[in-house]
Amino acid sequence: AQSVAQPEDQVNVAEGNPLTVKCTYSVSGNPYLFWYVQYPNRGLQFLLKYITGDNLVKGSYGFEAEFNKSQTSFHLKKPSALVSDSALYFCAVRPGSARQLTFGSGTQLTVLP
Amino acid sequence: GAGVSQSPSNKVTEKGKDVELRCDPISGHTALYWYRQSLGQGLEFLIYFQGNSAPDKSGLPSDRFSAERTGGSVSTLTIQRTQQEDSAVYLCASSFRDSNYGYTFGSGTRLTVV
Numbered sequence: 001a002q003s004v005a006q007p008e009d010q011v012n013v014a015e016g017n018p019l020t021v022k023c024t025y026s027v028s029g030n031p032y033l034f035w036y037v038q039y040p041n042r043g044l045q046f047l048l049k050y051i052t053g054d055n056l057v058k059g060s061y062g063f064e065a066e067f068n069k070s071q072t073s074f075h076l077k078k079p080s081a082l083v084s085d086s087a088l089y090f091c092a093v094r095p096g097s098a099r100q101l102t103f104g105s106g107t108q109l110t111v112l113p
Numbered sequence: 114g115a116g117v118s119q120s121p122s123n124k125v126t127e128k129g130k131d132v133e134l135r136c137d138p139i140s141g142h143t144a145l146y147w148y149r150q151s152l153g154q155g156l157e158f159l160i161y162f163q164g165n166s167a168p169d170k171s172g173l174p175s176d177r178f179s180a181e182r183t184g185g186s187v188s189t190l191t192i193q194r195t196q197q198e199d200s201a202v203y204l205c206a207s208s209f210r211d212s213n214y215g216y217t218f219g220s221g222t223r224l225t226v227v
Contacts, residue, residue: 004155034215043117043204043218044156090156099163100146100172101216105155 002027002095006104013081014112021076021107023091033074034092034101035065044090050074061085081111115139117219119205125225126195134190134222138207145188146208146216147180151201159203162188163210195226 003026013019025031032051036044048059055067065076074091088108092101118137126132138145147159158172162182173179177195182188192199202223206216 036216036218041220043220044206044216046215046217049215092156099144099169100158100161102158103148103156 002031002093002098002102004091004093004102004104006089006091006107008107009105010108010110012110012112015083016080019078019081019085019109019111021089021091021109023074023076023104024072025074025091025093026072027093027095029095032094033065033067034094035059035063035074035076036090036092036103038088038090038106040087047076047089083111083113085109086111117205117207117217119203119219119222121222122220123223123225125227128197128226129194131191131193132195132224134192134203134205134224136188136190136205136207136219138186138188138205139217140186142207142209142217143185144208144210145182146206147188147190148204148206149201150204150221156204159190192224195224197226200224200226 005024034049035047037047038044047063048057050057050067058064063078067074088106090106091104094101120135143164145162148156150156160180161169177193180190202221204221206218208216
């Protein structure tokens with residue numbers, strides 16, 4: 001069975017500093033990987049995805065993620081954090097054989113002014 | 114519609130009552146998913162519809178939960194004889210064909226069982 005781990009419940013970073021939100025996964029076969037963001041009282045919004053190709057994926061709002069097959073990781077990054085990036089971030093994986101996504105438990109990102 | 118619409122946005126119900134949650138997906142999206150988000154938890158998959166195929170019900174936590182999708186569009190999630198542990202935010206998402214294209218989520222229904 002597939003699984004996703006987000007080892008940090010909470011990440012705090014100062015505005016202007018780079019941020020990283022970690023995600024590791026376990027899945028049979030080639031994974032399809034996703035990041036979503038959830039702002040308070042809102043639904044989840046799609047940020048970016050990795051299906052195949054270049055290991056560095058660029059997404060919305062200046063976010064990017066790097067697929068690392070040997071480390072089974074898909075960490076979310078941004079070079080310079082904004083206070084408005086503060087939100088709950090979810091990593092998700094879909095193995096090739098499944099149709100639905102399996103989500104991690106989420107990481108609360110707080111960007112301090 | 115422009116997005117995935119869920120109703121009601123909030124629902125408070127008494128333990129033992131039945132509730133119905135509605136999801137109206139994006140027009141043209143053939144795939145529809147229900148997830149549950151409990152406080153401090155990740156998203157728990159409940160059920161998946163794709164076109165006219167039989168739904169994947171593997172995530173439904175008990176036989177008190179059921180869902181249907183009429184005409185390949187609107188979906189209703191029904192919880193019978195609600196329990197306090199059913200309190201959560203129920204999220205609906207739709208996508209074109211399957212999740213390779215990413216989901217579009219609704220804002221959810223916050224269910225509170227008292």
